Amino acid sequence: MRRILILGGTTEASRLAAALQGQPAILSYAGRTEAPRAQPVPVRIGGFGGAEGLARYLRQEGIGRVIDATHPFAAQISRNAIAACAATGVPLLALQRPEWQPGPGDAWTRVPDIAAAARALPRAPGRVFLAIGRQHLAEFAGLPHHFLLRLVDPPQALPLGRVSVEIARGPFDAAGDTALLRRHGITLVVAKNAGGAGAEAKLAAARALGLPVVMIDRPALPPRAVVGAVDAVLDWLHADLGL
Template sequence: MKTLILGGTREARELADIASGERGFDIVSSLAGRVRDPVLPVGEVRVGGFGGVGGLREWLRGNGIEVVVDATHPFAGGITANAATAAASLGIPVLHVRRPGWTEQPGDRWMRVPDLALAAEAAAALGKRVFLTIGRQGVAAFAHSDAWFLIRAIDPPDGAMPVDHELLLARGPFSVADETALLTGQRIDVMVTKDSGGALTEAKLIAARELGIPVVMIGRPPLPAGAEQVETVAAAWDWLRARRGTARWADRPRSEPG
């Protein structure tokens, strides 16, 4: 079964690893190409955009894709919407894999906001030394703030940046001890992050909780209406196996009655 995994996440890599070792699956993983040195999944990989809904539709048709698994980052709303639209136009089933978001714990001081603009306003009201850990995209929303920013990302951000800032290029996972040392050493008084979920970067939230630092938590974009969603790689694998089984049964010759 020709399967496109839209990836760039740990879940996408794990699913590609499992499915590529199973008979009956032909897996292609696609990465957006926004990270200069990405961690690659096993098997066939394509890198780069598709050119919008139309380009993705033609790519799906031209490559004989039978199912699509959207295991992109929870904030990759553009490709998620495009995948749902393009696949629906071709009658191709789509599964969205989204790890659960983070849950506020006792001692947390979170302010949930729906977008970057409101996150910038909230951060300005809460502190003057901001730990901005939202990746390299979206930093421009904070460019006009007069606060000092510690900006952590894997690659340097594009576009405008706050005048008073320090750029820290690093890739997780990070330990609680290291995050605590970073926050105290830089005298951080407010953190801004996205509700990405997962254990890979959760240590910063634990450190903020223990230090009593407020966190501005940016909410995820919604999935397309009617989207089929699972939260784990195991559930995605079960869905893929069921789809393969359905496809094989539908292709079997039917015996004549009697």
């Protein structure tokens, strides 16, 4: 039986790995988290070397199906997966959370990307919960705000002059995030529209406290098959591979 490659890094990827325990599946991490959770299937860590490297890996490892369960903002690996699967003829399915949608009481400003989020911040100094991870912080360097970051791993260095860091791993809840925003005197939240329940608590907290949110839209990707639940992935695999 040909192997199943899960491109991971999300809660959904871990749930899929658990559902495929005992099957010929492998879970791949990019390696940005220093201590990922233990998984019930074999794990590889690190990049593939672009679309060509991923295509080579698919051929060499006898991969028969690819599930892209990466973070919605991990656009480059998703683009590489689309190209590599097209080049090799390996079927690809994306497992992706539905986007968050604003509800009553929300005060969102939607922006297309990180740079636009930085431009959308007020000119007057404030206290901003910058809930975007650690990869694109340089876009906010030089702005007059005090930033709060919540990271999984302690950072080595940060490009921000005025910053507080909380080390924590989700999922989070609304009560805890409301207390977090109050404790740091947050006046505005910047978030990526990642979707899912694990990180939605900050939006509930912002709503409860009447805080504005700058919401960054997901990057656009080429067309691909997408499902929103692990069960839908299993149905696809059962139909194609007889699992």
